[in-house]
Amino acid sequence: MAAMSAVVDLSVDGDIGVLTINSPPVNALSAAVRDGLAAGVAAAVADPAVKAIVLHCAGRTFIAGADISEFGGAMKGASLPAVQAAMEDCPKPIIAAIHGTALGGGLEVALTCHYRVAVPSAKLGLPEVKLGLLPGAGGTQRLPRLVGPEQALKMVTSGTPISAKAALASGLIDEIAPEDGLLEAAKAFARRPNLALVKVRDKQDKVEAARATAPEMFAQFRKDNARAMRGFEAPEANIKCIEAAVNLSFDEGMKVERDLFVPLMMGLQSKAQRYVFFAERQANKVEGLPADAAPLTIGSVGIIGAGTMGGGIAMNFLNAGVPVTIVEMKQEALDRGVATIRKNYENTAAKGRMTAADVEARMGLLTPTLDMEELSAADLVIEAVFETMEIKRDVFGKLDRIAKPGAILASNTSYLNVDEIADVTSRPGSVLGLHFFSPANVMRLLEVVRGAKTEPAVLATAMATAKKIGKVAVVAGVCHGFIGNRMLSSRQAEAMKLIVEGATPEQVDRVLYDFGWPMGPFQMSDLAGLDIGWSAEKSKGETIRDRLCEAGLRGQKNGRGFYDYDAQRNRTPSPVATQIILDYAAEKGVNRREVGDEEILERCLYPMVNEGALILAEGMAQRASDIDIVWINGYGWPVYRGGPMFWADSVGLAKVAERLTHYGYEVAPLLARLAAEEKSFTGQF
Incomplete structure (x- = not known):
């Protein structure tokens, strides 16, 4: 066995070269892996005894994706496109032996092999869309040539992996190997006589077959998935790449892929989604927890x-x-x-x-x-x-x-x-x-x-x-x-002030929906039930909610709240609720005025950031990213905006502090200090 790099070895079994990646925990496509692959393919080609090559991975998985820690940094080692070109143009057949997961760049590497063999438990997919990206190493061009554009669309826009069984049925892999005999099965496949050098890039039958009806298919797909993709940039870029695979040559499609990939990589949405990826993993780490604090067994x-x-x-x-x-x-x-x-x-x-x-x-x-x-x-x-x-x-x-x-x-x-x-x-x-x-x-x-x-x-x-x-x-x-409900209270309080001052519930809801929320605060209140925590016996009509409940408006549960709801739960502004709000404002001596969308957004969201700063300073949250994870996973904050603390950093803390002061808020000391020092909550800006 010869070392091709610190994490890649080449061994020869008779006439088969076995290229093994051993880079725990997930064999990610780091510079060392890429360098090893490049050297390994070259060495196997130069060895006259080697007739075919098997690419396989040690440990629990095949290449599970790119090394995300390298994103945005200076390029080191062999480039992935150069490695893929060497594999695809290799004069000896290369068979990918897949177990665990072949995801993202891992699957894109497998697609440049001439054949793919996988165990039944393997999962294959292109999840880049979940990081605000598209497969940038030919995945959008090779995948539809193997599985067809319709299946490729589903895979690249959802990021959801498919099983080995589904991969075999779609043409993504060539054979399913025994669970405990993958390497031997891959070697046996490699020893088949007259094994052709099949380049996925040259396969045209499935994209050509779809070309005539492609416009209707893509239009329908966009329509069917509009709600799920709302606000995200990456899904549409992925769709355009699959369109290019159908309508253009491989090389032209690769140019489209590259032209769309770079702006996504450099954009704020992908930065936010990559931040969230790491923040979720960081949240599980408890600061100050002794090393010997072993979890107890929970059997019932x-x-x-x-x-x-x-x-x-x-x-x-x-x-x-x-x-x-x-x-x-x-x-x-x-x-x-x-x-x-x-x-x-x-x-x-x-x-x-x-x-x-x-x-x-x-x-x-x-x-x-x-x-x-x-x-x-x-x-x-x-x-x-x-x-x-x-x-x-x-x-x-x-x-x-x-x-x-x-x-x-x-x-x-x-x-x-x-x-x-x-x-x-x-x-x-x-x-x-x-x-x-x-x-x-x-x-x-x-x-x-x-x-x-x-x-x-x-x-x-x-x-x-x-x-x-x-x-x-x-x-x-x-x-x-x-964390979550404490910050929610500040948003809800400001939203209620806004509708007294002149905004309407539907305007506030629209502004926050357009920001990326699944629904605004008043629609959410109707959905939850206006009478949750409300007591008829104790109610004195002191708040708008009290008066709505006293008038029998309970939200969706009885079809009457800030909105009126029909049998299909379609909503229209409630005239009764509107009058209650107007009467309340008049009683309080409020001169109602026109309230702009920008003011609504700032007054609903900046106080949340301010409260988050207090939570951090008090030690009620371990880190700013934990606050963001709470809001993304518990309240529907749009993931492509990275959570309230990340978003505030992207806006600029000096601006957040200035606007809070403008609206009469006392700026949290931590927020004021970070703004003055031109620092951020998350260290991302």
């Missing part, structure tokens, strides 16, 4: 409350194969909650995303009960009861008596003081907050609220458990609303 979970939130939380654990005991006070509520869980699973099965057997397996892990004593064996108990301190303290007092020693007790509170909840127990070190977001079985975010006495092992367990159930976890400190 108890959940108190079988409502929408409790049932959704239960599904996360059932999906991960963890037995759940769910408790309710009344049989009717328990039956309704269990029925909802089953219905959710059956709906998923009806869409082909799981089998009937999967449904029964998950339901078989669920134990419904009216007896809280049955939680005595659970390793983790999560309460999801009504959001009042009195009720939660009562529940935790009972749990303290029932739960076994060492069990973790968690509250799914959205706002309340976790330390006050912990104080009613004899084990405050075992208590923390686990704030799931609704619907809990869908939303990725989990705020892990670290109490003053939460033990390191308990916090480590919460973070590990979040990962196990597929959540993006962010550690928050104990304060009203934690």
